[in-house]
Structures are given as structure tokens and as C-alpha cells.
Amino acid sequence: MKIGINMLLWTGHVTEQHIPVLEALKRTGFDGIEAPVFDVSDEAHYRWLGGILDDIGLERTVVAIIPDEAHSPISPDPVARQRGQDHLRRVIDCSAALGGTVLAGPWFQPLGVFTGDRPSDAELDRCADVHRAVLPHMRAAGITAGLEPLNRFEAHLLNTCEQAIAYAQRVGEDGIGILYDTFHANIEEKDPLAALHALHASGNLTHVHISENDRGAPGRGHAKIRETIVALRALGYDDWLTIEAFGRGVPDLAAATRVWRDFFASEEEVYTEGYDLIRHTWDGA
Secondary structure, eight states, X not given: OEEEEEGGGTOSSOOGGGHHHHHHXXXXXXXXXXXXXXXXXXXXXHHHHHHHHHHHTOEEXXXXXXXXXXXXXXXXXXXXXXXXXXXXHHHHHHHHXXXXXXXXXXXXXXXXXXXXXXXXXXXXXXXXXXXXXXHHHHXXXXXXXXXXXXXXXXXXXXXXXXXXXXXXHHHOTTOOOEEEEHHHHHHHOSSHHHHXXXXXXXXXXXXXXXXXXXXXXXXXXXXXXXXXXXXHHHHTOOSEEEEOOOOSSSXXXXXXXXXXXXXXXXXXXXXXXXXXXXXXHHHHO
């Protein structure tokens, strides 16, 4: 098992100014970070960042999103879907330059864009077509998919593990890896631990986000984080447990994820308490 943290706690684009943060995370004990790949205009930047992370001794996963409706994989407009496919290819290329091993996030639709209805078969089919087109490129780059179902207030296409498992079957023979997030599960699943077991049993579980019910410091809320970690160890899961907490540091993301107030005293509180919670719970399981 590896412990990571999503850099969206600080920024949507990791640069030289974040090197002290990266060094502090390494000192705390983190195995790696989850780097946002939102700006796909400069592959060389991610190659540079990969070198910095190598020097510090941090591995990396990646988080990506669909930037807007003009790039939406579920759009009825074929031009938008092609833009979405092209965007995801650039995300993969930047992730490979970084040395990322997992592509996490809700890269199936833009955040906060709704039709006012349940997801249609047409939307699911259009999205699956886009994903089928980019997944071979992802696999060739040595990157594992970690598609993330979101709560109903952020997206409508995929909200639950049951929906995600069905979507992986829709994608086809090779399927698609699915991410389990304790924050979203706390909202959407009637039984979060049963949903986790079902996702693991499906063979689609590839990545886990450890996130509190209010997006604050893990362990200070009521999401079933400890129970999730114990269950994962019992199931034989041995991959990333990545902390995801959001503040007001990325205004567009804060607005999209409805972060209207401060959920923690400091970023240090989040990463030190979160690391200790994961480490001690795993070791004691």
C-alpha cells in the first residue's frame, strides 16, 4: 500500500513554488502525490516536474477533469466529443511525461453541467466510445485508469459504484478501472462498505481517495474512512490510498465542488493527521 495526497489542496498546477510543500510531504512519510493535469499545453513542464519529484523521492498519480462542455465526452455534438478525446490524449501524454501511473478523476463529463434528467443510454454510449478510443493510448503509456464516480451535486452520469461497474461493462472486454472515494460514497451509497466490496469483487477497483465528509482533515468527520481502510486491507488491496481535501486555494475548483467555507485550520493539519490516520489504521488492521 502507498500513501499519497492530491495537490489540489494547494493548487491546480504544481510549479517551482510548491517544492517546499513537496519536500514537507516527503518528510512526513508520503510515498507520492496526485498531480493535477489540467493545463495540457506544455508537456515539457510535466517532464520537468517529474524530475523534481524523482529528486525528492516521490512517486505520482494524476488527476484530470473534462474542462468544459466544448470538450464533453457525453455531448450530442460530435465535434465536442472529438475535442474531448483529443484533450484526454494530451492528458495522457502529459501524465506519461510526469511519470504518472494512475489517471484518476471524473474525466467523463464537465463538473456541474446537468441535463435535468437521469443519465441516458445515449450519453453513456457516447462516453464509452470516447473512452474506448483513448484507453489503448493510456495502456501503452503504462497508466492505469481510475475513473471517479461523483456525487449527484457535481455530475449526473456516474454517481454510484453500481453505475460505475455497469459502465465498465459497457466499455467492453477490457473494461475501465474505477476509483472509490469515501466522500462521494458517503453521499451516494446506502451502504458504502458493501459498495466497496462489490466494486472490488467486480475486478474494476484500481484507486482509492481518502476524503472526509466535509472535505477537511481525514478522521475529523463521519465518513467511514477507518472502516474503509480496514476493509481494503482485508480484501487484499495493495495500491494507493490518496488523501483528497479541498480548500479555497483553487477558486474555480472550489466553486465547482461547492467549497464555501474553510474546513481545516491549515494544510499541514490535513496532511499530517491524514497520513497518521491511514498509516496507523492500516498497520493495526
